[in-house]
Amino acid sequence: MEHLLGYMEKELIGQRQNIRLLVAALLAGGHVLLEGVPGIGKTKMVRTLSHLIGGESKRVQFTPDMMPSDIIGHVVFNMQLNHFETIKGPIFANLLLADEINRTAPKTQAALLEAMEEHQVTIQGVTYPLPEPFFVVATQNPVEYEGTYILPEAQLDRFLFKLNMQYPSYDHEKQILKQHLVQAERLGALPLPIYSMEDILIERQKLNDVVVDDSLVDYITTLIRKTRETTRLQLGASSRAGIAVLQASKAWALLDNRMYVTPDDVKTVAxxxxxxxxxxxxxxxxxGGTSDQIIDETLAAIPVPR
Known part of the structure; x- marks a missing residue:
């Protein structure tokens, strides 16, 4: 796992925290929404991960005229064989990169709901299971950009993490430009897979052995309930959000080579x-307030378990 993280950090300069959170989500069995302005490496991050973990990866470029059947599949009549045939869509993959998901209409966005929650899709009344592991990483441009549709709350709630990718610092940007100068020398050289799908499933099983003390369960429960009590929020966190924090904390501890969760793990993934x-x-x-500010203030107001 350290080898995988090290390679990604070398390829994506200045994104160490987001890379580790992306891999933590994969271990936790959740999905990730990547937000950032165009051209800062969102798609590259996901494609690099897909090469390193093997399995089947597919990319869907979302557009305003895309239909749900373009993602999940459809049924056509085969005139040669004289019967109906199911054509499965690109969602049948281990890793699905939903590129610029907020550039398509809500009807098409909703096609991902069943798949992300239940790991199955329904085509013409017939339910088909998706491959395991099934991992969706969606990218989106900031909502104030022209030609975007706001993702509905039900859709957002299916993502374990929302990661904000920012512009790199001066030093990191200089490294990126230097890296580009030598990029031509290894053009077309893709990394060999470090992990197989079976390895990922084995790593996920280890999460069951990560210990979470009762005091930390109380800590997470208090955090979730506090978000519902403040007047600064119209809508606080749900029970699913609490489960997300708990599961993500265990994955973060595992990434740190620990079999127990600490309060810092909870703070990192919150x-x-x-x-x-x-x-x-x-x-x-x-x-001009943000959700991050409220989360930080809420965490600061809760006694940290010892």
Whole structure:
């Protein structure tokens, strides 16, 4: 796992935290929403991971005219064989890169709901299981950009993490430009898979052995309930959000070669696990407040278990 993380950090300079959170989500069995302006490496991050973990990976470029059947599949009549035939869509993959998911209409976005939650799809009344592991990474441009559709709350809630990718620092940007100068020398050289799908499933089984103390369960429960009590939020975190924080904390501990969860693990995953599940009050939005600020303030107000 350290080898995988090290390779990704070398390829994607300045994105160490987001890379580790992306891999933690894979271990936890959740899905990830990547948000950031165009050209900062969202798609490259996912494609690099797909090469390293093997399995079947597919990419869907979402457009305004895309239909649900373009993703999940459809039934056609085969005139040669004289029977109906099911054509499975690109969703039948271990890793699905849903590129610019907020550029397609809500009807098509909703086609992913059943797949992300139940790992199955229904085509013309027939249910088909998806490959395991099944991991969706969706990218989106910031919602204020032209030609985007806001993802509905039900869709956002299916993502374990929402990761915000920012512009790199001066030093990191300089490294990226230097890296580009030598990129031509290894053009077309894709990394060999480090993990197989079976390896990922074995790593996921280890999560069952990660110990979570009762005091940390209380800590997470208090955090979730506090978000429902503040007047600064129209909508607080759900029970599913609490499960997301718990599962993500265990995955983060496993990435750190520990079989027990600490309060710092909870603090690390709280932002990406909750920021897309909270709806700010109009007053907070007018003042320029963010979900991250409220999460940080809520964590600061809760006694840390010892």
């Amino acid at each position: 932002r990406p696990a909750l920021r897309h599940r909270l709806i700010l009050s109009p007053q907070v939005e007018l003042e």
